Amino acid sequence: MPLVAGVDSSTQSCKVVVRDAETGALVRQGRAPHPPGTEVDPYAWWNALRAAVAEAGGLADVAAVSVGGQQHGMVCLDEAGEVVRPALLWNDTRSADAARDLVEEAGGGEIGRRFWADATGAVPVASFTATKLRWLARHEPANADRVAAVCLPHDWLTWKLAGAPGLAALRTDRGDASGTGYWSPHTGEYRFDLLERAFGRRIRVPVVLGPAEVAGRLDPAVLGDVPPGPGSGAVGPSGPSAGAADGPGAGGVLLGPGTGDNAAAALGVGAGPGDVVVSIGTSGTVFAVADTPAADATGAVAGFADAGGRFLPLVATLNAARVLDAAATLLGVDLDTLGELALSAPPGADGLVLVPYLEGERTPNRPDATGTLHGLTLATSNPAHLARAAVEGLLCGLADGLDALLAQGARADRIILVGGGARSAAVRRIAPQVFGRPVVVPPPGEYVADGAARQAAWVALGGDTPPDWSIGDTEEYTATPVPTIRERYAHARG
Numbered sequence: 001m002p003l004v005a006g007v008d009s010s011t012q013s014c015k016v017v018v019r020d021a022e023t024g025a026l027v028r029q030g031r032a033p034h035p036p037g038t039e040v041d042p043y044a045w046w047n048a049l050r051a052a053v054a055e056a057g058g059l060a061d062v063a064a065v066s067v068g069g070q071q072h073g074m075v076c077l078d079e080a081g082e083v084v085r086p087a088l089l090w091n092d093t094r095s096a097d098a099a100r101d102l103v104e105e106a107g108g109g110e111i112g113r114r115f116w117a118d119a120t121g122a123v124p125v126a127s128f129t130a131t132k133l134r135w136l137a138r139h140e141p142a143n144a145d146r147v148a149a150v151c152l153p154h155d156w157l158t159w160k161l162a163g164a165p166g167l168a169a170l171r172t173d174r175g176d177a178s179g180t181g182y183w184s185p186h187t188g189e190y191r192f193d194l195l196e197r198a199f200g201r202r203i204r205v206p207v208v209l210g211p212a213e214v215a216g217r218l219d220p221a222v223l224g225d226v227p228p229g230p231g232s233g234a235v236g237p238s239g240p241s242a243g244a245a246d247g248p249g250a251g252g253v254l255l256g257p258g259t260g261d262n263a264a265a266a267l268g269v270g271a272g273p274g275d276v277v278v279s280i281g282t283s284g285t286v287f288a289v290a291d292t293p294a295a296d297a298t299g300a301v302a303g304f305a306d307a308g309g310r311f312l313p314l315v316a317t318l319n320a321a322r323v324l325d326a327a328a329t330l331l332g333v334d335l336d337t338l339g340e341l342a343l344s345a346p347p348g349a350d351g352l353v354l355v356p357y358l359e360g361e362r363t364p365n366r367p368d369a370t371g372t373l374h375g376l377t378l379a380t381s382n383p384a385h386l387a388r389a390a391v392e393g394l395l396c397g398l399a400d401g402l403d404a405l406l407a408q409g410a411r412a413d414r415i416i417l418v419g420g421g422a423r424s425a426a427v428r429r430i431a432p433q434v435f436g437r438p439v440v441v442p443p444p445g446e447y448v449a450d451g452a453a454r455q456a457a458w459v460a461l462g463g464d465t466p467p468d469w470s471i472g473d474t475e476e477y478t479a480t481p482v483p484t485i486r487e488r489y490a491h492a493r494g
């Protein structure tokens with residue numbers, strides 16, 4: 001019974017699962033939190049990963065491990081492999097002007113957007129790595145001068161697991177490369193000209209691996225020392241090397257290519273043709289697995305690649321599960337009570353609408369927006385209506401994403417709801433009212449980590465496709481659609 005491990009280094013935490021490579025049965029797991037903020041020292045992720053791995057019983061007995069990670073984050077390394085500055089994350093909007101400039105420089109308006117959509121699959125917004133590089137070049141020239149290589153969170157963690165063996169050993173995959181803004185899903189190649197256009201000069205980027213290619217081998221020494229606690233700050237360029245024995249698997253654990261968290265989730269739930277996955281994590285994402293790359297010049301749909309050799313047209317919002325957190329904080333209740341309150345108010349919350357742009361917004365592209373509450377009356381000024389408006393508001397943003405995806409030719413025979421927010425009964429029950437279609441919810445789980453583990457099993461076992469793993473019994477939620485929820489929301493968001 002070979003074992004494999006999958007890691008989800010996402011925005012709020014790191015999760016590790018160890019599963020049976022052939023059956024997918026869960027053997028053990030661990031997790032550790034990440035620090036808050038949109039700018040994070042990558043060593044905080046590294047410490048969290050090591051803590052989560054330790055909680056999951058280590059990796060000594062696994063055949064392979066893959067890392068799934070939050071997309072787009074800019075990790076800059078100098079010639080010696082040192083991190084140049086804290087990483088700017090996907091939800092950091094300081095590079096919004098840089099995104100606008102890059103579109104302008106390509107002809108502006110429809111011409112500029114079409115250029116980028118055709119060249120890289122997506123129109124630049126502040127989330128994408130290319131815009132962050134432009135920001136760095138303009139705002140921190142001394143740091144920019146030190147940069148020898150740029151990679152993404154999952155690339156860096158994979159490299160760290162390999163013992164950080166020099167910049168030439170950096171590896172990534174199609175899925176995460178497609179979120180950089182300087183890789184083409186159409187050709188499967190880097191657009192070094194666009195990297196240079198964004199940053200001003202050419203720097204090293206990771207080699208892009210195919211879906212089940214080996215990225216290297218785990219250096220068992222790097223996991224030998226359990227860190228004092230996640231987020232505890234830098235521990236040096238290569239991390240502590242206690243040199244502790246790592247068991248019989250020492251030196252033999254394969255590293256998979258890893259991928260971005262959404263592509264990993266697609267593998268984790270086994271999404272196929274006709275499936276649309278809606279993930280409610282820190283980000284809200286709506287995506288499908290497709291046979292051809294998307295190139296949406298409106299900028300709503302990002303034409304990413306997936307982790308299985310196909311494509312992953314995706315819409316992302318900046319405001320999802322944390323809208324629930326914020327509403328719960330406002331009301332002074334926990335998330336379960338928030339859900340109960342939401343379900344106690346009528347559909348549509350009697351006209352109370354929350355446009356939840358609490359972190360600005362990416363789709364639509366309004367990086368400087370703030371949240372607004374519409375329709376406040378004496379009758380709607382109570383916790384239940386506010387809770388309902390919060391759940392409906394976050395779901396309306398995702399329903400807009402679903403429309404955009406369908407407009408690009410995606411099919412939605414089945415909508416699969418995952419992510420931390422899908423643990424909310426209110427979200428699960430209100431979603432079909434807002435989407436106007438049933439949703440299916442797999443058993444609560446860590447589908448990004450699971451997808452990474454499935455990729456690791458593919459690497460370990462070989463073959464043309466990943467092993468078939470069951471996700472267990474899904475639950476279907478149906479409800480009568482309530483179109484007024486979206487109509488009022490559309491009016492309020494403008």
Ligand SMILES: Nc1ncnc2c1ncn2[C@@H]1O[C@H](COP(=O)(O)OP(=O)(O)O)[C@@H](O)[C@H]1O
Nearest residue numbers: 010011012013281282321335419420421423424
């Ligand atoms: N029972 C629950 N009800 C509602 N939301 C929940 C529940 N459990 C977790 N969450 C939400 O899940 C979010 C984290 O989701 P997750 O998918 O792990 O995020 P990420 O992958 O971005 O780190 C939290 O912001 C929290 O609001």
Ligand SMILES: O=C(CO)[C@@H](O)[C@H](O)COP(=O)(O)O
Nearest residue numbers: 010011070071090281282283
């Ligand atoms: O930016 C995107 C997708 O384009 C986000 O989906 C990030 O990949 C972060 O994901 P979570 O941590 O919220 O799961």
